Amino acid sequence: MGDAAYPAPPSGSGIKTAILVGAIVALLAANVYMYLQLDRVKTDMAKLRESVLTEITNLRETSSVTSQTAKRHLDSLKDELETTRRQANSMATQAKAEALKHAEQLASQIEAEQKKQQEQVASQLSQVKQSADTQIAAVNTDVTGVKSQLGMTQAELQKTVADLKKVTGDLGVQSGYIATNGKELAALKRLGERNIIEFNLGKSKQPQRVGDISLTLKKADPKRNKYTIEVLADDKITEKKDRTINEPVQFYVAKGGRLPYEIVVNQVGKDKIVGYLSTPKDQVARN
Structure with missing residues (x-):
């Protein structure tokens, strides 16, 4: 049978063409995939940017609220400090007044006690003086008696000595x-x-x-x-x-x-x- 029954084998240029076509198709597919991925990344970046902006906004609002709260608390503390100072001044004034009053009471009490003691001492001195005067008078009487007895004794002794031999x-x-x-x-x-x-x-x-x-x-x-x-x-x-x-x-x-x-x-x-x-x-x- 002759050559017409079997087709002739492709030439080398046909294979190259097929390979090139396949490469182009693969490249197009890769570009499409990269495009899709890029678009997806853009979408994610937009979402991330929006989320970050939202977080920043919320943080600013929260910071503002916190600052206001802190300021109110600080103002409250300042008011409380001022009130405490006024109370302290008031209490100090009251304590000073009470201390002065107590000191005056003590001074009056001391003066009364001193007066009472002076009166007691004066009374005791009067009693002692009276008792001393009585005792001195008695002693004087005793001394007079003793002197008289002594004189009699001495006279008697002299008489008795004169009688001694x-x-x-x-x-x-x-x-x-x-x-x-x-x-x-x-x-x-x-x-x-x-x-x-x-x-x-x-x-x-x-x-x-x-x-x-x-x-x-x-x-x-x-x-x-x-x-x-x-x-x-x-x-x-x-x-x-x-x-x-x-x-x-x-x-x-x-x-x-x-x-x-x-x-x-x-x-x-x-x-x-x-x-x-x-x-x-x-x-x-x-x-």
Whole structure:
């Protein structure tokens, strides 16, 4: 069979043409798609712009409202501050007035209390003065009485001292005043020239302490008013035998100096004697 039964294969230019046509179609399709996308983007941008403008408008309105609210609140605070200041000033004025009133009340109260205390002090001083005057008068009366008694006592003492006698003791030494009874003994003590130690000595085998010496009664004869004693002084015993009442019985001790000790017996009873020991005031050891 011949060539007419089969078509001839396309040439190379036909393929190129087909490819070019396909590319053009694809390009057109891409442009259409890009156009559509661009239009869509424009629409979205317009919507976005409108939304942004709306937000800005709303924000401005909100900001305006907020500013107005803040201003009103600030004005309210300013008004409240002013009111508070006026109240504070008013309260300060009132407090000052109340403080002044209270101070005046305190001053009046203090003045009243001071006046009351002054009156009480004056009353107490008057009472004290009256009591003192009464006591002074009583003391003056007592002093007058004491002076009178003292004068009488001194006069009596002088009279009693004048009645006292000075005699020579058993050692031949002139004695001081001799008391023969209780009244004269009291006067002798008041005279104060010598130390006076009274004793009531009973008969005993053991010495009895009288002042700084010891005495032992050996014999007592009330009928003859005589007695015998032993004197223990400076570790030495001296017997004074058959002495009579109111006779100064004298002896020396080391610390008595040049003045003798004296024993005077005023009463002689059965197995006892009553009298006193007289010692020098200034006792200095003899050389």
